[in-house]
Amino acid sequence: MRPTTVESTAGTFGRNTATTILLVPSLLLLVLFLGLPLVVVFLSSLQPNALLKFTGPALNNYVYLTTTGYYADVVIRTVRLAFVTTVLALPLGYALAYFLRGLSGRAGNLAIMGLTFPILAGPLIVIIGWMALLADGGPLLSPLIKLGLFSRLRLVGTETAVVITLVQFVLPFVVLTLYTSLRQIPDQVLEAASNLGASASQRFWNVTFPLSLHGVLSSTIIAFSLAASSYVSPYYLGGAAQLTLTTLIAQFTTATYNSELAAAAAILLLVLMIALLAVFTAVFRRFIRS
Amino acid sequence: MNRAAAIARGLYIAVIYGFVLLPLVVIVFISVNQASTFPSRFEGLTGKWYQAILDHPEFLIAARTSATVALLAAIIAVVVAFLAGYALVRNKPRHGHVLETALMTPLLVPQIVISLAMLQFANIIGIGTDLAGLVAVHAVHVMPFALRLVLTGLARYNFALEEAALGLGASWWSTWRHVTIPILRPSIVAGFTFCFILSFVNLPISLFLTNPHTATLPIVMFAYMESRIDPMIAAIASVAVIVAALVTLLLEQTLRIRLVD
Numbered sequence: 294m295r296p297t298t299v300e301s302t303a304g305t306f307g308r309n310t311a312t313t314i315l316l317v318p319s320l321l322l323l324v325l326f327l328g329l330p331l332v333v334v335f336l337s338s339l340q341p342n343a344l345l346k347f348t349g350p351a352l353n354n355y356v357y358l359t360t361t362g363y364y365a366d367v368v369i370r371t372v373r374l375a376f377v378t379t380v381l382a383l384p385l386g387y388a389l390a391y392f393l394r395g396l397s398g399r400a401g402n403l404a405i406m407g408l409t410f411p412i413l414a415g416p417l418i419v420i421i422g423w424m425a426l427l428a429d430g431g432p433l434l435s436p437l438i439k440l441g442l443f444s445r446l447r448l449v450g451t452e453t454a455v456v457i458t459l460v461q462f463v464l465p466f467v468v469l470t471l472y473t474s475l476r477q478i479p480d481q482v483l484e485a486a487s488n489l490g491a492s493a494s495q496r497f498w499n500v501t502f503p504l505s506l507h508g509v510l511s512s513t514i515i516a517f518s519l520a521a522s523s524y525v526s527p528y529y530l531g532g533a534a535q536l537t538l539t540t541l542i543a544q545f546t547t548a549t550y551n552s553e554l555a556a557a558a559a560i561l562l563l564v565l566m567i568a569l570l571a572v573f574t575a576v577f578r579r580f581i582r583s
Numbered sequence: 584m585n586r587a588a589a590i591a592r593g594l595y596i597a598v599i600y601g602f603v604l605l606p607l608v609v610i611v612f613i614s615v616n617q618a619s620t621f622p623s624r625f626e627g628l629t630g631k632w633y634q635a636i637l638d639h640p641e642f643l644i645a646a647r648t649s650a651t652v653a654l655l656a657a658i659i660a661v662v663v664a665f666l667a668g669y670a671l672v673r674n675k676p677r678h679g680h681v682l683e684t685a686l687m688t689p690l691l692v693p694q695i696v697i698s699l700a701m702l703q704f705a706n707i708i709g710i711g712t713d714l715a716g717l718v719a720v721h722a723v724h725v726m727p728f729a730l731r732l733v734l735t736g737l738a739r740y741n742f743a744l745e746e747a748a749l750g751l752g753a754s755w756w757s758t759w760r761h762v763t764i765p766i767l768r769p770s771i772v773a774g775f776t777f778c779f780i781l782s783f784v785n786l787p788i789s790l791f792l793t794n795p796h797t798a799t800l801p802i803v804m805f806a807y808m809e810s811r812i813d814p815m816i817a818a819i820a821s822v823a824v825i826v827a828a829l830v831t832l833l834l835e836q837t838l839r840i841r842l843v844d
Contacts, residue, residue: 308674309674309676311670311674312670312674312676315666315667315669315670316666316667316670316671316676316682318662318663318666318667319663319664319666319667319686319726319730320667320682320685320686322659322663322719322722322723322726323685323686323688323689323723323726325719326701326704326719326720326722326723327688327689327692327697327700327723329704330697330700330701330703330704331692331696331700333700333703333704333707334696334699334700334703334704337703385599388595388599389595389596389599392592392595392596393596406831406832407600407603407604408603409831410604410607410824410827410828410831411603411604411606411607412781413777413780413781413784413827413830413831414607414784414820414823414824414827415781415783415784415785415786415801415823416786417784417786417801417804417805417820418607418610418784418820418823418824419606419607420606421606421610421808421812421816421817421820422605422606422607422608422609422610422820423606424812425609425610425613425621425622425817426605426606426609426622428621428622430622431622432609432622461602461603461606464599464602464603465603518690518691518693521693522692522693522694522695522696524693524694524695524786524787524790525786525787539693539695539787542695542696542699543695543790546699546702546791547791552703555699556699556703559693559695559696559699559700562693562696563692563693563696566691566693567691
């Protein structure tokens with residue numbers, strides 16, 4: 294309990310007024326350049342267009358995208374890629390975050406910086422490196438073929454290539470989130486577990502892992518949403534044969550000029566992502582409680 | 584046993600770091616290699632691909648556009664995020680966590696969806712694809728990163744210092760100028776730097792929002808890469824990699840910023 298507040302000494306305006314004034318610019322930015330535009334896109338997604346004739350507003354565009362075989366495949370592929378990426382990146386990232394946890398000051402900071410480089414360089418730049426690495430006759434594939442492990446192997450244009458690059462793209466985010474979460478577990482708690490006779494694996498499964506579940510949830514959400522919304526990886530390594538919702542949105546917008554279907558694909562991606570993450574979060578929370 | 588475990592752990596760390604950093608190393612390798620196609624083996628060091636950039640003024644113009652957009656977006660993002668973060672931590676308004684979550688939503692909306700939404704919105708209100716719209720969406724997109732860093736800084740900040748300044752007769756404005764902002768400078772500088780770089784390298788946000796006069800560097804690279812991917816593009820990418828590396832090192836050295844905490 295604080296006896297005096299700053300406002301009472303300053304006496305110019307009340308706490309609530311000050312809070313409102315300070316929050317207005319950010320909320321205004323959010324509403325004007327994200328909220329309203331999304332409403333516009335939603336309304337546009339309900340309208341008829343060059344391909345589909347109906348009297349709007351109606352959900353025909355959504356029905357079309359989810360029931361036409363070709364587009365339904367795109368939707369399923371988007372979810373599958375995000376799911377596989379998350380399932381691969383989480384254990385890989387958890388193990389790395391767990392090992393990095395023990396690093397002290399300077400070494401820890403350097404390790405974290407190493408992980409932020411790819412984030413700061415940006416996905417477009419990173420993907421140029423991947424295209425060289427995964428190309429036919431590239432440094433990763435030609436040794437495998439020379440060794441006789443594969444007679445013919447092609448990665449560019451396959452889902453495997455997209456998954457490899459997506460895992461690399463989301464790993465730094467996953468590790469940074471889990472590292473923060475693992476660092477918040479006090480050393481004394483772990484020492485106490487050891488002193489009470491817990492083996493290393495008992496200590497991990499009964500103390501460390503349960504205490505890091507919040508970080509596991511956040512990093513799952515981050516990994517899944519980053520993978521589902523990635524544009525650069527599926528565009529360059531999946532190509533036209535492996536369209537996802539993001540590359541489909543671009544195709545509708547810049548190639549077939551169907552802004553209503555582009556809008557429907559965009560809202561579909563957003564809603565699908567949020568719905569899947571909400572279900573996952575609910576299941577995860579129930580699982581933690583039991 | 585312990586020794587073997589330590590070796591296995593070191594090996595694992597090396598493999599994962601190798602996997603995460605390999606594409607960046609490859610880009611730098613291609614950019615200094617004589618070979619004019621890639622993938623290719625090492626044929627000798629050269630600086631000619633960097634020289635080649637100078638023959639393509641469109642990249643330099645685009646880099647300047649990107650810098651302008653990133654600068655304005657980062658300033659806007661940091662200012663509004665600082666004000667919001669300050670209000671959230673200092674005054675703990677009712678539903679504060681709801682507001683905080685709301686301000687983080689740009690992270691959850693796919694960037695290409697933001698781009699499409701702004702395109703359709705801009706067409707309706709008639710601002711088209713000018714620089715203002717581009718700056719606005721970039722600012723919205725990077726604001727959560729600034730807010731995160733500001734909130735981290737504010738969590739360790741002692742608000743009693745402001746009460747002391749005010750109690751001694753300082754005005755609100757001079758309290759902010761001489762107490763609040765100097766103490767929180769590391770988070771503000773880090774927030775600004777992150778926002779600037781993330782805006783500078785971003786492709787999907789700008790995808791539908793540029794015209795030939797407002798094309799950012801990633802957009803011009805993207806357009807160039809439609810026809811071919813060559814060592815010159817790798818050279819441009821290398822410059823970005825090196826700048827990003829230097830900036831991060833500099834931040835760590837001079838400000839002792841903890842990137843995660």
